[in-house]
Amino acid sequence: MRKDFGAQCYLFPLPVLMVGTYGTGGRANVMNAAWGTISNAEPPCVVLHLDADRTTLENIRATGCFTVSPATEDTLAQADYVGLVHGRDVDKIARAGLHANPAAHVNAPVFDEFPMSLECKAVEICESGDCVRVKGEIVSVSADESILGENGTIDPSKLKPISFDPVNNAYLAMDRRAGSAFRDGLKFMK
C-alpha cells in the first residue's frame, strides 16, 4: 500500500551545494543550495535554482562567475550555518571559520575547507516560476590532493559529500560504494 503525501518538494538525493561568489569590494560570500544538478555535457554546465532575493544572485549578476562545492561531513555544520543566515547581515565566512581564496579560472572564491569545486561562468540567469534559474558553464573542476584516491581522481570516501533529506530536514552521508554504474545492470542483458 502506498501512502500519499500530496505535492511536496521531496527527492533523494538532493545535494548540499556551497555556492561561492564575490560581492561588493571583493568580499567573499557563500550560500547553501539544495536545488542544483548538472544540466549539460557539451559544454559541461551546472544549474541552480535560487530564491530571487539572494545576495549570491546579485553577485553573480555583477561578476558573471561563481563556484560550486559539495558540502562534506567535515563541514556539515558550516554548510548548515551558511544556509541559516544572510550574507548581507553578517560575515558568514568569518563566523563559520572558512578561508576564501580566488579560484584559478573564474572571478569567484574557493574555500580551503571545501576540497572539491566547480569553477563556473554564468551563461544563463532566468526567472522560472518562484525561483531564478542560474546556469553556469563549468570551466574547470578542482580537488584538493587530500581527497584523491590511488588512481589520482576524486575518491568519495575521502571527500565524504553529504546530501539533503528534505523529508526529515537531515543530512545523509554517502561515502559507501553500493555498486558500479554501466556494469551492475549488464546481468539483465544476457
Add this chain to the structure above:
Amino acid sequence: MRKDFGAQCYLFPLPVLMVGTYGTGGRANVMNAAWGTISNAEPPCVVLHLDADRTTLENIRATGCFTVSPATEDTLAQADYVGLVHGRDVDKIARAGLHANPAAHVNAPVFDEFPMSLECKAVEICESGDCVRVKGEIVSVSADESILGENGTIDPSKLKPISFDPVNNAYLAMDRRAGSAFRDGLKFMK
C-alpha cells in the same frame, strides 16, 4: 594543493532517478536520469535534463505526464540496466522484472519495486544546449508503507536511495544520517 581536472560533469551527489512514462498503446517505459533536481516550491516542481532522442521524451510529449522514483540499493542493478538499453529496442520492464501500475494522479506508471514516487505533470519541455529540459509539477508524492518510519513519513534508512558518482562511474549508498538541517549550524550564531 588543488589538482585541476578541466571541464567535467562532476558533482556530488547526483541522483539516480527512474523516470516512468506510458508510450504507444499504454506500454510502460522507464529510464535512468542522473541530471535532475527540485526546481520550485510554489508549486513544487522537478526538473530533468534529458538527451533529445529519448523514448521518454516522446512519451512525455504525448501524455504530458511522468513519474520520478529514486533508485534504491535493492534496485541498483535494475536501475543500472534500464540506463544501459533503449526502450524502443527491448521491453526493459519485463527484462528487469519490474511491475508497472498506473499512478494515482497522473497518466504514467509507478513501479512496485520503487517505493517512492513523484507523480508529475509536464509544464515545460524546452531545448537547452545539448539537452532537453523537462519541468514537471509534482502533483503528489507517494511512498510504500514499508519505507515509512515511526513518525509516518519517509525514512531514508528504509528507502535506501543511491546516488551516482560521475567521477568513478559508481553508485553510492546514502542511508546513514550525518546531521540535522537548520540546526547543526546554529552553533555558529552564538
